Amino acid sequence: MYLEIHKETEERMKKTIGVYKEELAGIRAGRANPSILDKITIEYYGAVTPLVQVAGISAPEPRLLVIQPWDPKTIPLIEKSILKSDLGLNPSNDGKIIRLVIPQLTEERRKSLVKMVKKAAENAKVAVRNTRRDSNEKLKKMEKNKEISEDERKEAEEETQKITDKYVEEIDKLTLKKENDLMEV
CATH class of the missing domain: 3.30.1360.40 (Gyrase A; domain 2)
Structure with missing residues (x-):
């Protein structure tokens, strides 16, 4: 029953990652892209x-x-x-x-681009966490409506947290890679 919620949660988080990747692609490093x-x-x-x-x-x-x-x-x-x-x-x-x-990036411009990347990363993480919150609210509603037990809800929330952690980690990896690209001389 709550597997559908996890599937939907994961889909929404994948979309968030996709949007974040597009945003990162739009932030130029020193190379023509x-x-x-x-x-x-x-x-x-x-x-x-x-x-x-x-x-x-x-x-x-x-x-x-x-x-x-x-x-x-x-x-x-x-x-x-x-x-x-x-x-x-x-x-x-x-x-x-x-x-x-494409001009060579100055140190100042590199730092401002890194700030842009960090802001975009934080926005992506907020979107992932909002998805987690929505998922947990649905689970609580299911428990309230006696569709699942308290133990099932807690188990499902733990699974939701694992999914969330996976996508936050992916955002961190993408962010680190982009920061390294920007800071390369």
Whole structure:
């Protein structure tokens, strides 16, 4: 009966990890990675459109991103969106493609990126803990409705805690890896 709750809890926590991984991919290390542009959108024919849907993005060199729009008229829109973003990159174009040179990270910028990573990690942990709380509330409700016994509830809560610990540990590992990537020179 409470196995469904554990399954749902685990699914929600997996989604949290997925969102956290996407967030980490958007925080740039010193190397060019097309995923840092995932959150960039442009106003294209009256609709807000993700950059990846209007251009090809590649990293031909470790410190260079190349954006090749399928419609050259979108170049000014793409440049404007990149400049408005918090990426701190200056696009340059030759009328056909946009080049983004990824500058070497300063020590100060690295530290501020690490702070961003830690904040994102804490948000992910809060989401995991909220999922645990929701699961435990459902178990208490089941006990109150005489669907499960007190012992079964306690056992199920222990299992929920094990699942929570597993995902918090995964968040910690991802965070440490990203911090190490950022602090590499």
